[in-house]
Amino acid sequence: MKTIENISRMSTFVKMMKKEGKSISLVPTMGYLHEGHLSLVKAAKKHTDVVIMSIFINPIQFGPKEDFEKYPRDLKRDEEMAREAGVDVIFYPSLKDMYPEGYATYVTVEKLTGNLCGESRPEHFRGVATVVTKLFNIVKPEVAYFGQKDMQQAMMVKKMASDLNMGVEVKMMPVVREKDGLAMSSRNIYLSDAERRDAAVLYQSLKNAEMLVKNGERDARKVTKAVEDMIKSKQSARIEYVKLVDAGELSDVKMITGEIALAVAVFFGETRLIDNTTIMVK
Numbered sequence: 001m002k003t004i005e006n007i008s009r010m011s012t013f014v015k016m017m018k019k020e021g022k023s024i025s026l027v028p029t030m031g032y033l034h035e036g037h038l039s040l041v042k043a044a045k046k047h048t049d050v051v052i053m054s055i056f057i058n059p060i061q062f063g064p065k066e067d068f069e070k071y072p073r074d075l076k077r078d079e080e081m082a083r084e085a086g087v088d089v090i091f092y093p094s095l096k097d098m099y100p101e102g103y104a105t106y107v108t109v110e111k112l113t114g115n116l117c118g119e120s121r122p123e124h125f126r127g128v129a130t131v132v133t134k135l136f137n138i139v140k141p142e143v144a145y146f147g148q149k150d151m152q153q154a155m156m157v158k159k160m161a162s163d164l165n166m167g168v169e170v171k172m173m174p175v176v177r178e179k180d181g182l183a184m185s186s187r188n189i190y191l192s193d194a195e196r197r198d199a200a201v202l203y204q205s206l207k208n209a210e211m212l213v214k215n216g217e218r219d220a221r222k223v224t225k226a227v228e229d230m231i232k233s234k235q236s237a238r239i240e241y242v243k244l245v246d247a248g249e250l251s252d253v254k255m256i257t258g259e260i261a262l263a264v265a266v267f268f269g270e271t272r273l274i275d276n277t278t279i280m281v282k
């Protein structure tokens with residue numbers, strides 16, 4: 001495995017691979033890897049000759065009061081985990097290389113980004129769309145892998161790749177969870193012991209909601225209320241949103257029918273976590 005730290009060297013490597021007829025997949029990350037990222041690598045390895053993982057903490061997707069500065073960073077640890085998982089190349093560009101002085105171009109996806117996380121993080125998806133476009137242009141992958149924990153992000157990137165004819169197949173892979181159901185996230189490291197225990201309620205509340213729907217509940221408000229009540233029973237929890245949305249458009253639903261997604265964003269102490277599940281009702 002090699003680590004390439006600059007864009008022009010990455011481009012040279014990509015050209016060489018294409019010349020040799022090799023297919024390329026990209027696993028975009030911000031580092032501080034966990035099993036969720038590694039599951040994407042595993043999937044990527046099955047489908048392409050070369051797996052490139054980008055590690056870049058993208059400042060333009062963080063709000064001014066968010067955790068860009070303290071986002072966990074440990075390249076050595078990431079390199080070991082990536083090597084073990086079979087990554088061929090880590091792409092680790094610098095901030096200056098990605099956003100040189102005078103940088104002025106941004107990508108906005110006008111659907112799918114207004115609801116859920118888009119409400120409280122208005123600049124977030126523009127930052128993600130921009131950096132992912134840049135990564136796609138540099139790495140030129142045939143396939144790119146995203147996790148379902150960030151469902152809205154994965155759906156937005158899929159839409160962007162299709163709308164802009166990027167020629168990249170965007171795959172969304174299932175959420176990987178800890179033993180107690182907490183979705184893996186680099187941000188879980190911020191949680192205190194008590195917050196970490198409380199955070200397991202997210203998965204429990206999603207499962208409970210699935211059960212309510214399975215047992216016939218179709219009123220979205222009743223289901224979201226049940227989820228909210230469970231989450232509120234935990235001392236360190238503060239709900240940002242609990243929403244039932246159409247799984248295609250991500251718009252709010254009142255009645256549960258067809259394919260819907262239940263999505264939650266909750267602070268445990270200072271740490272904002274998200275999770276979701278999709279439910280199919282015939």
Ligand code: PAF
Pocket residue numbers: 028029030056058061128131132150153
């Ligand atoms: O999900 C993430 O880690 C980031 O949003 C991504 C896709 C790497 C873009 O910075």
